[in-house]
Amino acid sequence: MLNKQIEAKVERAFSKAVPDVWEGVLSECGCQQKGQVIFMEQRKKHKWIARIAGVAAALALVAVGVFGFRTYEAEYKVESTVSLDVNPSIEIRANRGERVLKVLALNEEGSRVIGSMKLEGSDLEVAVNALIGSMLRNGYISDVANSILVSVDHADPEKSAALQAKLASEIDALLKTDTFSGAVLSQSVHVDKDLASLAEQHGITAGKAQLIRRIVEQNPRYTFEQLVPLTVNELNLISEAGGTKLNEVVSTGTASAKSYIGEDAVKTVVLARAGLAESELKKYEVEWELDSHKHGLVYEVEFEDADYEYEYLVDAADGQILKQEKEPVARPHPADFIEPQAAKDAALTHAGLQEEEIRGYRYELENKNDRSVYEIEFYSNGYEYDYDVDAYTAEVLYHSKEAEPEMEHTEDREPVTRPHPADFIEPQAAKTAALTHAGLQEEEIRGYRYELENKNDRSVYEIEFYSNGYEYDYDVDAYTAEVLYHSKEAEPEMEHTEDREPVTRPAPAELIGKQAAKDAALIHAGVKESEVRGLQWELDEEDGRWVYQVEFRIGQTEYEYEIDAQNGGVLTAQKEKAD
Amino acid sequence: MMSLSLVNEEKALQNRHQADSLLLRIAQDDMQALHCLYEQVKTPVYAFALSILKNAHDAEDVLHDTFVSLYTAAKGYRPNGKPMAWIMTVARNHCLQKLRARQKQADLPEEDWEDLVVTREDTGAEDRLILQQCMNVLSDEERQILVLHAVAGFKHREIAEMLELALPTVLSKYHRAIKKIRSHISWEEEKQGAE
Numbered sequence: 001m002l003n004k005q006i007e008a009k010v011e012r013a014f015s016k017a018v019p020d021v022w023e024g025v026l027s028e029c030g031c032q033q034k035g036q037v038i039f040m041e042q043r044k045k046h047k048w049i050a051r052i053a054g055v056a057a058a059l060a061l062v063a064v065g066v067f068g069f070r071t072y073e074a075e076y077k078v079e080s081t082v083s084l085d086v087n088p089s090i091e092i093r094a095n096r097g098e099r100v101l102k103v104l105a106l107n108e109e110g111s112r113v114i115g116s117m118k119l120e121g122s123d124l125e126v127a128v129n130a131l132i133g134s135m136l137r138n139g140y141i142s143d144v145a146n147s148i149l150v151s152v153d154h155a156d157p158e159k160s161a162a163l164q165a166k167l168a169s170e171i172d173a174l175l176k177t178d179t180f181s182g183a184v185l186s187q188s189v190h191v192d193k194d195l196a197s198l199a200e201q202h203g204i205t206a207g208k209a210q211l212i213r214r215i216v217e218q219n220p221r222y223t224f225e226q227l228v229p230l231t232v233n234e235l236n237l238i239s240e241a242g243g244t245k246l247n248e249v250v251s252t253g254t255a256s257a258k259s260y261i262g263e264d265a266v267k268t269v270v271l272a273r274a275g276l277a278e279s280e281l282k283k284y285e286v287e288w289e290l291d292s293h294k295h296g297l298v299y300e301v302e303f304e305d306a307d308y309e310y311e312y313l314v315d316a317a318d319g320q321i322l323k324q325e326k327e328p329v330a331r332p333h334p335a336d337f338i339e340p341q342a343a344k345d346a347a348l349t350h351a352g353l354q355e356e357e358i359r360g361y362r363y364e365l366e367n368k369n370d371r372s373v374y375e376i377e378f379y380s381n382g383y384e385y386d387y388d389v390d391a392y393t394a395e396v397l398y399h400s401k402e403a404e405p406e407m408e409h410t411e412d413r414e415p416v417t418r419p420h421p422a423d424f425i426e427p428q429a430a431k432t433a434a435l436t437h438a439g440l441q442e443e444e445i446r447g448y449r450y451e452l453e454n455k456n457d458r459s460v461y462e463i464e465f466y467s468n469g470y471e472y473d474y475d476v477d478a479y480t481a482e483v484l485y486h487s488k489e490a491e492p493e494m495e496h497t498e499d500r501e502p503v504t505r506p507a508p509a510e511l512i513g514k515q516a517a518k519d520a521a522l523i524h525a526g527v528k529e530s531e532v533r534g535l536q537w538e539l540d541e542e543d544g545r546w547v548y549q550v551e552f553r554i555g556q557t558e559y560e561y562e563i564d565a566q567n568g569g570v571l572t573a574q575k576e577k578a579d
Numbered sequence: 580m581m582s583l584s585l586v587n588e589e590k591a592l593q594n595r596h597q598a599d600s601l602l603l604r605i606a607q608d609d610m611q612a613l614h615c616l617y618e619q620v621k622t623p624v625y626a627f628a629l630s631i632l633k634n635a636h637d638a639e640d641v642l643h644d645t646f647v648s649l650y651t652a653a654k655g656y657r658p659n660g661k662p663m664a665w666i667m668t669v670a671r672n673h674c675l676q677k678l679r680a681r682q683k684q685a686d687l688p689e690e691d692w693e694d695l696v697v698t699r700e701d702t703g704a705e706d707r708l709i710l711q712q713c714m715n716v717l718s719d720e721e722r723q724i725l726v727l728h729a730v731a732g733f734k735h736r737e738i739a740e741m742l743e744l745a746l747p748t749v750l751s752k753y754h755r756a757i758k759k760i761r762s763h764i765s766w767e768e769e770k771q772g773a774e
Binding site: 003006007008009010011012013014015016017018019021022024025026028029030115116117118119121122123125126127129130133134137 | 596597599600604606607609610614617622625626635639642643650654658660702703705706707709710713725726728729730757760761764
């Protein structure tokens with residue numbers, strides 16, 4: 001048996017024998033807290049300590065003499081400065097060996113946290129540990145305000161980063177309590193003159209000044225002065241709300257919003273004030289905002305019903321409505337509008353084109369300068385057409401015609417735009433080569449497209465398709481059908497060709513219906529229902545938008561459409577020859 | 580093995596840091612910190628007291644008195660990275676006090692520790708066996724050295740300082756202690772196997 005095993009057995013045996021005396025300790029110490037002092041026999045020990053201390057002091061003098069300035073420097077020179085900001089702000093200065101030389105409270109809360117703790121001479125980690133403990137105990141860090149900023153200033157950037165990482169992970173571990181987890185922001189700071197004077201001017205640590213500078217850089221709508229009075233938790237909240245990562249700030253955890261009323265409560269408050277039911281809402285958005293008067297966080301809420309546009313500012317802490325605005329929306333009843341087809345006809349007539357000459361048709365009903373218009377877009381013969389058509393009168397309000405931007409081609413329009421020298425293999429042969437390589441059948445793939453490209457003086461078919469949640473990319477030699485390159489990756493989130501603003505999900509009653517969706521696809525393909533086979537449709541939700549997927553075949557060609565379920569717009573159209 | 584000892588050392592270092600900061604918090608009347616420290620070091624404190632006093636009642640008193648003292652004395656404690664040494668010094672002083680009181684009374688049986696240990700339900704046969712060995716087979720110094728190393732996690736060098744012994748003495752006594760325990764365990768195991 002190994003020594004270690006025996007040691008472990010000994011330890012376990014003793015641990016089993018320990019009696020529980022905690023209650024007794026607690027009651028005795030509790031009594032002392034109330035002022036009773038018990039007699040301690042420690043005088044003897046003190047004398048002994050004093051003797052040792054005398055000898056130590058003498059030795060220390062000799063040591064300084066021998067080792068001279070270098071020792072002094074190692075012991076007493078400030079090598080790193082660590083600041084902790086919650087709302088209490090504390091600065092810790094440490095020597096080369098990470099021993100604490102000085103602990104400074106930079107505000108009143110900071111001195112409350114330090115209390116009577118004597119941290120000088122202790123290890124830096126120990127001091128940080130003790131300070132965090134005190135912040136927790138005093139309620140400065142809690143489930144309602146869980147953020148802390150750790151800033152390290154060390155002349156050596158590598159050491160600075162290492163110390164930053166070490167302290168951040170230590171604090172992160174300390175803040176994983178039973179009831180909540182902390183949110184730790186950490187950064188390395190190089191204190192230059194500007195930063196130092198900025199910090200001094202506002203009475204904050206250089207670390208907090210640096211953090212605020214970084215937030216302002218990324219959110220120019222705030223000013224430095226506006227952010228100074230905020231706690232680190234509030235700063236963390238608004239920087240999270242900005243959605244962008246702050247430069248060179250490492251962030252773990254999520255800022256707590258528990259001291260605020262929350263988005264659900266805000267909604268209740270504003271709807272009650274506006275006298276609206278949730279079902280009447282056409283649009284609803286809420287985001288954090290800073291109230292410059294109150295120096296606190298507010299919710300900015302914007303919403304619409306059928307007739308009005310509302311903007312509210314709500315105090316995030318108590319739900320008080322600070323500001324409200326209501327304006328009529330210039331949105332007449334859809335029944336007055338011309339049909340989408342009439343708008344399309346107007347645009348086509350204007351362009352001098354027939355329905356069958358165009359492709360990629362899409363439209364959107366928009367409100368522009370208090371005027372309802374159909375925004376129309378389509379392609380024809382290498383040009384991109386844009387139209388705004390008045391939704392009442394079908395008058396063309398705006399039009400543009402531009403050369404079509406360089407695009408990847410879907411199969412249905414490839415042959416006319418691409419040279420196809422006679423000695424190239426057919427596109428279908430390249431497709432077959434890629435499919436064979438991928439081990440897939442034609443019917444298992446979708447979104448197939450290819451492009452004939454010249455790569456390093458070599459003509460290749462660039463091929464792309466999707467199957468079973470994977471995106472496949474191939475380069476196939478245009479002469480030999482050899483697979484020159486291939487990749488297979490998890491399929492990315494689907495992107496929509498239309499604007500990507502989140503759309504309030506409509507109730508199914510507001511959708512155009514299967515028949516209309518099918519019609520939209522058939523019209524786009526320029527065919528009648530009686531001519532197609534295998535017609536099927538499906539209502540899907542994609543990225544918060546309702547979409548009809550319509551599929552059918554004509555002869556050997558398969559058509560696949562995505563139709564906007566709200567306005568009947570064609571979102572994607574694909575056509576493939578079946579084998 | 581190398582990496583394991585590094586991990587252990589790292590852990591020991593962390594524990595020290597933690598104990599240091601707990602003591603700082605205790606100085607602020609933080610009872611939660613005191614409880615935390617109690618849970619962390621009650622075993623080494625009790626084991627050390629038992630190894631000196633060989634009397635479970637007295638060891639229990641010392642355990643209690645040590646924590647009351649830590650609470651009172653924490654305000655004067657300056658973190659130095661050696662909190663365990665300080666805690667054990669406090670415990671040892673209480674033990675010496677007990678021994679002095681015992682000399683005056685001279686009426687306490689030395690080996691009553693077994694009664695208490697045996698009546699505890701969660702103590703297994705092997706645990707009892709090992710405790711018996713530690714208390715009955717080892718010399719006082721061997722026992723204290725083994726406890727300080729195996730239960731309290733001190734290095735031999737640190738133990739030498741604490742007990743004011745030469746390092747080679749500590750090392751040889753530690754190895755003899757381990758040897759004695761090992762031979763008794765295997766002997767007991769053989770005996771059980773034979774039955």
